[in-house]
Amino acid sequence: MSAPAQNRVILKHIDAPGYTNDIACYLRHGGYEMLKRAFTRQPQEIIDDVKLSGLRGRGGAGFPCGVKWGLVDRRSGKPIYLLVNADESEPGTFKDRYIIYKDPHQLIEGTMISCFANNVRQAYIYIRGEMAEGARILEKAIAEARAANFVGPNILGSDYSCEIYVHRGAGAYICGEETGLIESLEGKRANPRIKPPYFPAVLGLYLCPTIVNNVETLCHVKYVMEIGGEAFAKIGTPGNTGTRIFCVSGHVQRPGYYEFDSGKITLGELLYDVCGGPLPGRTFKGVIPGGSSAKVMRFGERYKGKRRVGTETVEYDWGVEDVPLDFDALGAIGTMSGSGGVIVMDDSVNMVEALANINAFYSHESCGQCTPCREGSLWMKKITTRMVHGDARPEDAALLKSVADQIPGRTICAFGEACSWPTQSFIAKFGDEFKNYHETKKAAKPADAIELV
């Protein structure tokens, strides 16, 4: 088994020796040429090209970007807003951070191309509050771009004007959910809105049509402009086009961020060849492939079935290591590729404790509007924490499952799913560990045991 070479498109300059995040360096590397090219096209042509590219959103849901742009209500006469989702809070995900800190102009160029294509006159970059330095970097980059006439009034001497402002969040994960983000930007609590009727494309920011796109997605738009939608569609696998950044964390030798053609690398190649395999003396036990809400995979299990690839139906019979990393393959085996955050756990980890850690996160972050989510996430946390720090009972596994099963499908936003999938999948895959935890606890812990909750 040997991994394909990285194809660093979005990460092209990031970490290159001597590359800095100022506009002079960006311009030396061909910066803003794609924005100039965009201005020679009709906006609709750009939208069509993004549709043709098959580009899917990199924020988590994998929704086709061109289709999203096509849904925008352009007849209402109201202004159209573009919101850059730089809230990056899904545990295990850290790609947007590096784009913002090390190559902010790439994001600004992608954003401006997308604004021009969609006749947007005002964009906001919603960046998570903890990235105060990132916000300053972006503000400086926007000021540089404004001075160079790439942002602001009469861009590149045209009669098209568009402004970008940076807006900082303040520590709440739910601001990453697009309608929560919109509420937050309106100066309210980030309580997600119910859809219908509040589809951002129709009733978004200030009840105007609004596009919300992830940081990485907008950088890909710039690349679509560079090579054309048709060529972009040839990278990766059918339905999973372009490159993908994977963020690997946890128990591997070389954690980090890596960019490959979508679906062209398997999980095994990523974890063994690229990331150097498990830590010395350890073996892999479980992996969460798409941010902490994605369902966990257990090393040793097999996935069999049929799936569609492009126009064909093909059979698959995979071990964990064989699964190709794209939206559809991970979806087919019952988990998701989500935000590309791959969290690896080795045999030193007790799964009850790992779940207790995850549950504490979701319980802290529920916005509290929906009873099943607010109460369910809290009880899942209480039960798993009690198992670790108090009494554990064999029937806790069933209890946890029953709480988790009552949340999804009964909430306003997808956080309901996000908080229940970890519990559901940990119990389904590692049920024995939960049932036996009361016995496990009696044994003395090794001296180097890690505390997880």
Place this chain on the structure above:
Amino acid sequence: MNLKPETLQRIDEVITHYPVKRSATLPLLHLVQEDIGYIPEESIEWIAQKLDLQPINVLELVSFYPMFRRKPIGRRHIKVCRTLSCALIGGYKTCETFAQEFSTHTGRDHISPDGEVTIEFVECLASCGTAPVVLIDDELHENVDVTKARALSDQIKAEAAARKS
């Protein structure tokens, strides 16, 4: 409440970023907290007035968004990531080390006896590949194991000593 002139200037500027004034509530809260160190009671009314809102519209944000605090904290704010990827590499030990070094407890209600730090466990800081990570004020520190946590603590203490002498 006494805000610095440059804070007032930035407040007036940021309000112009939005077609609806209410949108400036989070930015104003950030600016006030950066200036004063926390969100004092009277600033809530002041912001509400500035943006033509009711005080409750501001207060409900202060109580919702974890970054805002209603009381002063230590001179430096140490935020240790608690979430899974960091915990897997020893985040809990890192947090404990800081607490020991400054003879204090974790949590925003605690200020170390020397007044230097408040140590908080926070959720994923989006730097999971270089776990465990720690944010000290606005600066991110990566791969903070016990040794590095001690070194960072020593540095803070040395800076404090230099300030006092």
